[in-house]
Every structure is written in structure tokens, then in C-alpha cells.
Amino acid sequence: MVTWATQSVGGWGRFPIHDCPVSRPDGEEQVRSALSGSNGRSIIARGLGRSYGDPAINNQGGVVLQAQRNRMLAFDKTTGVLTAEAGVSLAEIIDAFLPRGYFLPTTPGTKFVTLGGAIAADIHGKNHHIDGSFGSFITSLRLMLANGSILTCARDENPDVFAATLGGMGLTGIILSASLRLRRVPSAYYQVAYRRASNLDAALELFDRTDTEYPYSVAWIDCLGKGSSLGRSVLMLGRDAQPTDLPDRLRDTPYQIRKQRTKSVPFDFPAIALNSWSVKAFNTLFYAKHADTTKIVDYDTYFYPLDSIHAWNRIYGRRGFIQYQVLLPRENSREGLIRVLEAISSAGAASFLAVLKTSGRVGDGLLSYLFPGHTLALDIPNYGPQLFELTRKLDRMLLDAGGRLYLAKDATMDAETFSAMYPNLNRFKAIKNKVDPDQRFDSVQAQRLGITEPR
Numbered sequence: 001m002v003t004w005a006t007q008s009v010g011g012w013g014r015f016p017i018h019d020c021p022v023s024r025p026d027g028e029e030q031v032r033s034a035l036s037g038s039n040g041r042s043i044i045a046r047g048l049g050r051s052y053g054d055p056a057i058n059n060q061g062g063v064v065l066q067a068q069r070n071r072m073l074a075f076d077k078t079t080g081v082l083t084a085e086a087g088v089s090l091a092e093i094i095d096a097f098l099p100r101g102y103f104l105p106t107t108p109g110t111k112f113v114t115l116g117g118a119i120a121a122d123i124h125g126k127n128h129h130i131d132g133s134f135g136s137f138i139t140s141l142r143l144m145l146a147n148g149s150i151l152t153c154a155r156d157e158n159p160d161v162f163a164a165t166l167g168g169m170g171l172t173g174i175i176l177s178a179s180l181r182l183r184r185v186p187s188a189y190y191q192v193a194y195r196r197a198s199n200l201d202a203a204l205e206l207f208d209r210t211d212t213e214y215p216y217s218v219a220w221i222d223c224l225g226k227g228s229s230l231g232r233s234v235l236m237l238g239r240d241a242q243p244t245d246l247p248d249r250l251r252d253t254p255y256q257i258r259k260q261r262t263k264s265v266p267f268d269f270p271a272i273a274l275n276s277w278s279v280k281a282f283n284t285l286f287y288a289k290h291a292d293t294t295k296i297v298d299y300d301t302y303f304y305p306l307d308s309i310h311a312w313n314r315i316y317g318r319r320g321f322i323q324y325q326v327l328l329p330r331e332n333s334r335e336g337l338i339r340v341l342e343a344i345s346s347a348g349a350a351s352f353l354a355v356l357k358t359s360g361r362v363g364d365g366l367l368s369y370l371f372p373g374h375t376l377a378l379d380i381p382n383y384g385p386q387l388f389e390l391t392r393k394l395d396r397m398l399l400d401a402g403g404r405l406y407l408a409k410d411a412t413m414d415a416e417t418f419s420a421m422y423p424n425l426n427r428f429k430a431i432k433n434k435v436d437p438d439q440r441f442d443s444v445q446a447q448r449l450g451i452t453e454p455r
């Protein structure tokens, strides 16, 4: 038997927040009993709640937490394939396998996400232009279906359910465990070239020029820049550091790093703290501080700079924030990005964190996010109804340019926009209908986007 308790549940953006029944099963039998004990109501799996909006929220039925189911089950040294329960976090995988010379094949900007959450969003990292998304490295997974049975899925076994589950935001079932191909690395460090670009054209040109040279790339972008400074950026281009690249004191222990001291945001900042003045001041400083240089940095510093500040999402205050992540096809990305940046800048919507990446091949999931182009992620404080007017305007621009939004970040899109952005939606729905005819897996997001029908 699992127990249910009502709690306020939100995503990382803390918008929206709903009261939901929550259960915490700790074994497969308990997961099954959460499914059968919910009396026919719908449920949704939840990992570490690092998606921004409402995909891991269900206020009609219940939320089934997964992070406590975090055992590593097997590791094959010849292939580097790790099999683990879906609640294991990427941080736990790094802690266990980096000392043996393995790292994640790709990683998002936080290591506090679960294996199940990474599969369900088919997440991407700074190496998407070379390696594709997380799903490319999943060799198989075990899924608990709506009727309580367990289905093994892979590219050659139940391939339709596999494709619907990668990027399927938990709507095909509960991923119980999965096998992930890890990557051998020469050290825990990266050689990072910091390159300033005075505007968007310079940034895109630099990405183009360095994409094959550096497997990892990302740009911090000043989204308050205007005129000839629109889109000024600092690119951070990374590659593995060999032990011989490391300073003497690190060469004998290349897989060890000094752990970051974690600071914490102890309370919700007042809404006024983040405004276009404070963001402008921060952006000016950041740009000035990053002169063109190359450094050796550890993986935490390169991949997870925000993880060193616990609960940093509180700086946006009680009303929370959204992350608006756009993807534009390569042929339209320059014009599309200019239009988006101009709209944000003229709305004075101070985005404290804005990150630009290049994207490569289409993912294997039916609802996988990326295709070849550029993707820009913008954090925007929730400043009320005008924010939603802005996102509607941006949605239309994005549709006109053949772009799309990312389900793991979305909190605002409507059903019509979503179906225009995701051409495989009907194929996804057909597979969901086959494995989950009564819509037992459902979320606030799935309802808003019309993936599921109101009950």
C-alpha cells in the first residue's frame, strides 16, 4: 500500500503551483499499487521537479515521486552501459562512475535531474550539434503501463512505445529502469575557450566556425543589448582536457575535483530585485569580465554553474518565472532570433539568464524537441498578464519562422500552437491510446496542450 498526502507542487519556475495528492512508492510493487490505488484517477511520474512548468504536476489524480528509486543495477565494462532505476540522479551517476573514467554522454545545465526525467524530456546538452540528445544513448528501458504490466522497449523491441516514451513527458507510463551508454573521458576537466562576440551575427559566425572543433558549445547572451549590440554574447567552447593538459598538481588524480561549496538562497527575493536595471548591470559586468581566454575548468564549473547556488529559483520571488526556450530552424534562425530578442528587449522583460546553443540532428522520440538550428533559453520573471501577452506574441513569431518550444520548459503554450509545432503529435496520441486507452497518465501540461482530453 502506498499513502497519498496533499502538497503544493510546482515546477522549477514555481509557476503554476497546484495542490496535488503525492505518493512516494519505493519499489515496483508499490509503483503498481500507486497506479491501482488511485481509484481510476490519473497519475503522473515526477523526478526531481527540474522541469520548469507543469509537466510533472497532476492535481486531478496524483503525482508519483520517483527519486527514491535510485539503485544502480548493472554495469557492462565492455560497452560502458549502465542499467539503473529511473529515480537515480545524474549527480549520483557522476559520483559513482567518474572515478572509473566514465561521464554522462550528454547533460543538461543541472545534474539534479533523474534518469527517468532525462528520458521523458529527451534532454539535450552543450554537445547536441555533435552527439544528439539523451535518448540516443538509451539502449532500452522498462515501462510500467496503465494496466500494471511491464513492457521492455528498445529500438528493436516495441519500437513504437520506445519512440513515444523518449520525450513523451511521462504520458506513456512510468519508466522503472533504463540502460544508458556512458562515455569514457580522459579526466574530470574541460579545456574551455571563452570568446566574446559583439552581437548576434558575430556569435552565430563563431558557432559556425567552431562547431566541428569543439564538441561542447554554449553562449551566454545579453538579451537587453540593442542596435549594433543586439545579441552580444560570450561563447564558452569546451573539449575534454587530457591529463597532460592539467596543471601538475592535478595530473596524478585526473578524475578528482574539489567539490564546489554550495550557497543557498534563503528566502524569496522581493519582485523588485530583478529589474531591467539590475540585469543590465549584471550583463555589463559579465561581458567585461570574460575577456577572450582559454582555461582548464572542472566539470561542475563548466556544465553546472547554477548548481552551486541551492534554490536559486527563489531570486524570482513568490510569483515565480517561466523559461521560454525557442528553437529555430537553421535557415531562419538569424532573423527569428533578432525578432525574439527585439520583442523581449522592447517589452523590458529582463531575462537574467539567456543561453544560446546550436542544435544538431532530430531526436528519436516522437515529441523530441530539437532539430538542426539554434535554441535560445530565456528566464523571464512572472510579471502578470502582460507576460502572457508577450509569450503569445512570441509564439506567433516562432510559428511563422517554423520554430517550436520545449515541453520541459513550457508553462504557457496553448493546444493549437503545440499541435502546429509538433507534427508527430497524432502518431504520439495513437500510441498513447494503444497503451493507455483510459488516460491514466496525465498532467496539467498534457491537459493544457490538448494531448489528453478533459475527464
Ligand SMILES: Cc1cc2nc3c(=O)[nH]c(=O)nc-3n(C[C@H](O)[C@H](O)[C@H](O)COP(=O)(O)OP(=O)(O)OC[C@H]3O[C@@H](n4cnc5c(N)ncnc54)[C@H](O)[C@@H]3O)c2cc1C
Pocket (backbone or CB within 6 Å): 012, 044, 045, 046, 047, 048, 049, 050, 051, 052, 055, 056, 066, 086, 087, 107, 108, 109, 110, 112, 113, 114, 115, 116, 117, 118, 120, 121, 122, 123, 124, 125, 168, 169, 170, 171, 173, 174, 175, 176, 306, 408, 409
Ligand atoms: C537549471 C536547469 C538547467 C536545465 N538545463 C537543461 C538543458 O540544458 N537541457 C535540457 O534539455 N533540459 C534542461 N533542463 C530541464 C531538465 O533537464 C528537464 O526538465 C528534466 O526532465 C528534469 O528531470 P527531473 O528528474 O527533474 O523530472 P521532472 O521535472 O520531475 O519531470 C519531468 C518530466 O519527466 C517525467 N518523468 C520523470 N520521471 C519519470 C519516470 N520515472 N517515468 C516516466 N516519466 C517520468 C515527468 O512526468 C515529467 O513529464 C534544465 C533545468 C534546470 C532547472
